[in-house]
Amino acid sequence: MFELKTIALFFLTAIAEILGCYLPYLWLKENKSMWLLVPAALCLSLFAWLLSLHPAAAGRVYAAYGGVYIAVALLWLYVIDGIKPSTWDLIGAGVALLGMAIIMFAPKNS
Helix, strand or coil: CHHHHHHHHHHHHHHHHHHHHHHHHHHHHCCCCHHHHHHHHHHHHHHHHHHHCCCCCHHHHHHHHHHHHHHHHHHHHHHCCCCCCCHHHHHHHHHHHHHHHHHHHCCCCC
16 A cells, blocks of 8 residues: 555656646746746645655655656656657656666665
8 A cells, every 4th residue: 555655646746746847838938827837836836745745765755756757747748748658658667667666665774
């Protein structure tokens, strides 16, 4: 159960971070409203708070989170941008998720 909670928390964290970066992108590149910066700031605050909820050491959490972020970013590419990830994208995401699992769930000596 710990593993599922960890992965779900990482998934929510990645969504918050991507939204926090995507909304300013819309303002800067797509000429959308500057008011998008308000929810963007809230999303980035949520991102930081969600990362703090993990019981593991911060450096370990940040390293492992990167693997989930890669997979969620590719999911975003498909769902939001409408671009199908390549086989190599999916293989890379799988390797990144394997790295996350090793970092977070392997036995620790300390």
